[in-house]
Amino acid sequence: MNHDKSPSTDAPIVQLEKVNKHFGSLHVLKDIDLEVAAGEVVVVIGASGSGKSTLIRCINGLEEFQQGHIQVDGNDLVPYGKAAKALQKIRTEVGMVFQQFNLFPHLSVLDNVTLAPMKVRGWSRKDATETAERLLERVDIADQASKYPSQLSGGQQQRVALARALAMEPRLMLFDEPTSALDPEMIGEVLDAMRELAHEGMTMMIVTHEMGFAREVADRVIYIHQGEIAEEGPPEEIFDSPKNEPTRNFLARVLKH
Amino acid sequence: MDATFQFDWQAAFASIPHLLPGIPYTLLISFGGLAIGFLIGIVFGLLRISPIVWLRVPAVAYIEVFRGTPVLVQVLFIFYGLPQLLGGPINALVAGIAAIAVNSGAYISEIVRGGVQSIERGQREAGLSLGLSRRQTFRYIIWPQAFRRMIPPLGNQGIISIKDTSLFSVIGVGELVRQGQVYIATTFTALEVYLMVALLYLAITLSLSFALRQLERKGLVGQ
Numbered sequence: 326m327n328h329d330k331s332p333s334t335d336a337p338i339v340q341l342e343k344v345n346k347h348f349g350s351l352h353v354l355k356d357i358d359l360e361v362a363a364g365e366v367v368v369v370i371g372a373s374g375s376g377k378s379t380l381i382r383c384i385n386g387l388e389e390f391q392q393g394h395i396q397v398d399g400n401d402l403v404p405y406g407k408a409a410k411a412l413q414k415i416r417t418e419v420g421m422v423f424q425q426f427n428l429f430p431h432l433s434v435l436d437n438v439t440l441a442p443m444k445v446r447g448w449s450r451k452d453a454t455e456t457a458e459r460l461l462e463r464v465d466i467a468d469q470a471s472k473y474p475s476q477l478s479g480g481q482q483q484r485v486a487l488a489r490a491l492a493m494e495p496r497l498m499l500f501d502e503p504t505s506a507l508d509p510e511m512i513g514e515v516l517d518a519m520r521e522l523a524h525e526g527m528t529m530m531i532v533t534h535e536m537g538f539a540r541e542v543a544d545r546v547i548y549i550h551q552g553e554i555a556e557e558g559p560p561e562e563i564f565d566s567p568k569n570e571p572t573r574n575f576l577a578r579v580l581k582h
Numbered sequence: 583m584d585a586t587f588q589f590d591w592q593a594a595f596a597s598i599p600h601l602l603p604g605i606p607y608t609l610l611i612s613f614g615g616l617a618i619g620f621l622i623g624i625v626f627g628l629l630r631i632s633p634i635v636w637l638r639v640p641a642v643a644y645i646e647v648f649r650g651t652p653v654l655v656q657v658l659f660i661f662y663g664l665p666q667l668l669g670g671p672i673n674a675l676v677a678g679i680a681a682i683a684v685n686s687g688a689y690i691s692e693i694v695r696g697g698v699q700s701i702e703r704g705q706r707e708a709g710l711s712l713g714l715s716r717r718q719t720f721r722y723i724i725w726p727q728a729f730r731r732m733i734p735p736l737g738n739q740g741i742i743s744i745k746d747t748s749l750f751s752v753i754g755v756g757e758l759v760r761q762g763q764v765y766i767a768t769t770f771t772a773l774e775v776y777l778m779v780a781l782l783y784l785a786i787t788l789s790l791s792f793a794l795r796q797l798e799r800k801g802l803v804g805q
Contacts (some may be wrong), residue, residue, distance in 0.1 A: 409716065417713030427708035431726045440722060441712035476692050493712060
């Protein structure tokens, strides 16, 4: 299938329309409408269990949804996950960084990064290695390329995970609480790498509890409350003058310390 | 009991040349059967965790039947029973290999299932999120990790199957126990000969344990 990699800039990369998700009797996502433009950095905040992780996991098909439509880069995401090919195509263009890093423990750092470009994009080992070395350099971890993930610190592992996702040259990056599993002294190095990526114009959706980072990097902040988008807007607006009660309560709790 | 009885070391050592011809049979039945059993185990172990019910059910049935019946009965069934169906005799060696294959295959199916299911969900998610197909995710990410975890239980199964072949003396295949029995029939030195038979089994199983330990040590990096 031919696929134009540069659609007109005003077409949103991600488009959600009335998306609903149920876990049994639990209504996890309620009528979510959302658009993310190319180059935009959207930070999703909310209490645990609010559905914010589920939301971004729907966008690359790791979670199924029952009603509504999701389009990613012009491709329809089929809700019931049966159309494996279409889903794989979307995932090829969407990178994800997980809370628990999820590096492949049986592969060296370099092989973690080169695997998908070689197997999915069909790059030669030489090309994949060159790209991997450049990306590892960029996240400041090139000297660890031959080590195994278990020999790295949490912060280093998460930076490798970032390089691994970027090696596929994604059009969109999803971050699912990328610093929540890190020791406090390692959070900064991961946020620095993400900040740099945002400045380079990458389209990003970030679920995080790092409110300072959100305020600084986000173009738009979305507050999810009980499966609904309760409030959204520029970070100054959300953090300094939240309009509704749940947002105020949530921010009061997380910003206190 | 005869108090004057002495363990006859000479008789013990003298029996060894008569026992050694059994070793190739024991090894051929064990490792031939285990090799086929491993292939069976991969196929049925994966069918066992298939989301598709009509693939899962036959796998469960196979595993339960061959794990729940004695290997001795299985080999008797194959050697004496199947010829009635097939209309011709089955070679005892083939029957022995087949019995180990279907019996160990059932256990190895469960080992494969356990190994694959023990891999954290995040590994699969990471593979899929990079655009790898489900098949590629399994081949490059899940299976290599699962296989390493399977080595210790596979070693266990190997040792069990090697010992199980001793039962196949009943169908007349010339493995270790059979060679011992034939020899004792002429010398009446059961104590000495069966001790030597036991030591030969121990030599085989210890070699396997040692080899597996080396393999595990090699695979330890990156876990």
